[in-house]
Amino acid sequence: MTVSQLLGLAVYLLPLVYFAAILAGTWIVARVASEVTGRLMRQSVPLLVAQAKRVVWFIVWFVGIVLAIEQLGIRSDVLLVVVGLLGVSALIAVRVPLENIGAKYFSDVYVPFKVGDSITVLNHSGKVVEVNSITTILLTDDDRLVSIPNSAMISEVLMNSTPQAWKEVTIPIVIGSGIDLAAFESNVLKNFNKLRLHLDKRFPPVLTIKSRTPQSTELALTIMILRPEQRDTIVTEVNKRISEVMKVMQQQKK
Numbered sequence: 001m002t003v004s005q006l007l008g009l010a011v012y013l014l015p016l017v018y019f020a021a022i023l024a025g026t027w028i029v030a031r032v033a034s035e036v037t038g039r040l041m042r043q044s045v046p047l048l049v050a051q052a053k054r055v056v057w058f059i060v061w062f063v064g065i066v067l068a069i070e071q072l073g074i075r076s077d078v079l080l081v082v083v084g085l086l087g088v089s090a091l092i093a094v095r096v097p098l099e100n101i102g103a104k105y106f107s108d109v110y111v112p113f114k115v116g117d118s119i120t121v122l123n124h125s126g127k128v129v130e131v132n133s134i135t136t137i138l139l140t141d142d143d144r145l146v147s148i149p150n151s152a153m154i155s156e157v158l159m160n161s162t163p164q165a166w167k168e169v170t171i172p173i174v175i176g177s178g179i180d181l182a183a184f185e186s187n188v189l190k191n192f193n194k195l196r197l198h199l200d201k202r203f204p205p206v207l208t209i210k211s212r213t214p215q216s217t218e219l220a221l222t223i224m225i226l227r228p229e230q231r232d233t234i235v236t237e238v239n240k241r242i243s244e245v246m247k248v249m250q251q252q253k254k
Contacts, residue, residue, distance in 0.1 A: 018071040026064025030057050038243075046242055050174040050216070051105065100134045103150040113153075114170055117162040122152055125161075166228045167200060171238055172210075173219040179249050181209075181217060187249065188221065191241040198234055200224035 034053045041049045113119050115128050119138070124146045126138030136153060138146040175184055185207045192205050199205070203224040210218045221242070225234055 015071045019068045022068040030060040033060050046173045100150040103154050104133055113160045117160055120159040121148055121156055167224045169223050169225055171221045175217050177215055187245045198226055198230055200226055
């Protein structure tokens with residue numbers, strides 16, 4: 001093979017090398033950015049932290065793929081316009097469902113009610129029998145079902161008339177499939193020793209499984225506090241301890 005042929009082959013292969021290098025670098029940056037996001041939000045609710053890490057991961061990969069495509073000589077501006085138009089169209093088409101799905105995550109964290117509680121919202125009163133991704137289902141006193149959009153749970157005034165509902169605090173948690181669930185539960189509950197003075201001793205902390213996928217497990221930690229004015233402080237401390245447990249277990253896994 002002549003020198004000119006080698007140079008021609010190198011010119012042909014060089015964009016592919018750059019393409020592969022950018023993808024590899026994107027994987028590293030996405031992983032680092034995801035970890036940094038988790039550390040910056042370590043005192044936030046684990047469920048929101050998990051969602052934020054996914055968003056950061058997607059954004060980094062999107063930028064990396066666009067840069068990699070440019071190395072192949074393909075114009076990325078057309079791709080960006082098409083993706084932008086498709087994204088705007090999709091957001092407009094699913095705006096209402098997205099509002100309710102997003103509201104469910106915030107209501108899980110910030111609105112103090114759960115299945116079994118008696119609530120009043122939008123002039124409708126009843127017992128909560130189901131909370132799905134789009135609506136919250138109430139069973140009224142006359143045995144009728146009322147479907148309330150989840151967005152109303154954070155945009156309208158909601159009254160929880162369940163006795164001592166203020167005592168119960170539910171904290172959503174998301175853990176990866178690689179973390180041993182039994183060990184995680186044991187470590188989390190052990191970390192509550194210093195908080196027991198602020199909790200109702202008649203009702204020990206309970207960790208339950210809400211859903212499970214091959215990638216992750218969604219849990220709910222339920223605690224009963226003694227004083228309502230300590231609610232925010234206790235939730236912040238609990239989230240901090242959960243983040244520390246997850247960090248330690250991830251390091252042990254490595």
